[in-house]
Amino acid sequence: MTLPNASFLDDDSSLFESLFEFIANDIIEKGYSIRPYALPENLTNLLLNHITELPESNFKRAGIGRAKDHIINDFIRTDEISWITGNSEAGSAWISWTAALQAYLNRRLFLGLFSFESHFARYTKGDFYKKHKDAFKGEGNRVLSVVVYLNQHWSADDAGELVIYDKNLPASAVIDNKKVTVIPSFGTIVVFLSEEFVHEVLPAKRDRYSIAGWFRLNNSIANNIDPPS
Ligand code: OGA
Ligand code: MN
Numbered sequence: 001m002t003l004p005n006a007s008f009l010d011d012d013s014s015l016f017e018s019l020f021e022f023i024a025n026d027i028i029e030k031g032y033s034i035r036p037y038a039l040p041e042n043l044t045n046l047l048l049n050h051i052t053e054l055p056e057s058n059f060k061r062a063g064i065g066r067a068k069d070h071i072i073n074d075f076i077r078t079d080e081i082s083w084i085t086g087n088s089e090a091g092s093a094w095i096s097w098t099a100a101l102q103a104y105l106n107r108r109l110f111l112g113l114f115s116f117e118s119h120f121a122r123y124t125k126g127d128f129y130k131k132h133k134d135a136f137k138g139e140g141n142r143v144l145s146v147v148v149y150l151n152q153h154w155s156a157d158d159a160g161e162l163v164i165y166d167k168n169l170p171a172s173a174v175i176d177n178k179k180v181t182v183i184p185s186f187g188t189i190v191v192f193l194s195e196e197f198v199h200e201v202l203p204a205k206r207d208r209y210s211i212a213g214w215f216r217l218n219n220s221i222a223n224n225i226d227p228p229s
Helices: 005-030 041-053 089-109
Strands: 031-034 081-082 116-122 128-132 140-150 162-165 181-183 189-193 197-203 208-215
Touching: 005 031, 005 089, 005 189, 031 181, 041 089, 041 116, 041 208, 089 116, 089 140, 089 208, 162 189
Parallel strands: none
Antiparallel strands: 031 189, 081 116, 116 208, 128 197, 140 189, 140 208, 162 181, 162 197
């Protein structure tokens, strides 16, 4: 597989084939995959350096809803985002890596993933994103969500966990109330079916950086122009 503009990743390509296979198997089994510290370290570093150097004016308050009814709602989410383009070395390496994941999952799971959009998100201390789904059934837009974290030395005390609600988990003493809690540590990857899982970001005690992205079907086939924001 060729990864344009990401030659430094080439040495690792067989490594991330096995990562992609773990992700594919998790999706088949549970509908989501949580892979701690799995993003190639050089890519994670590149992304972290890039996000910390982005000019302040690149970050915008995140809204909810799409294009025409996009509104900012402090009750639902308070983070700031910056859409990722291929115009930087980091952005282009990230897009190459997600394209390789997309190709692998299409071959393996026949998901028909067609396009990808993603943004950096900065949650400053206390920011949150309340329970939501990334897509709604029948709208046929976002199929698969991917989130990666860029936070070095994150400890459990820093909070800011991602909580995924999984109706299929058995209630037990170990699994608390059918939820899975993810610590947003450097290089951790989370992938899940966008229509299936309600999730939320708990307030953090320090600044928290993530990338959230979505693989989509080709909606324009239905002559339905559907921009990313
Ligand atoms: C999102 C989202 C999760 C996270 O942006 O839709 O759910 O942990 N992000 O940053
Ligand atoms: Mn989400």
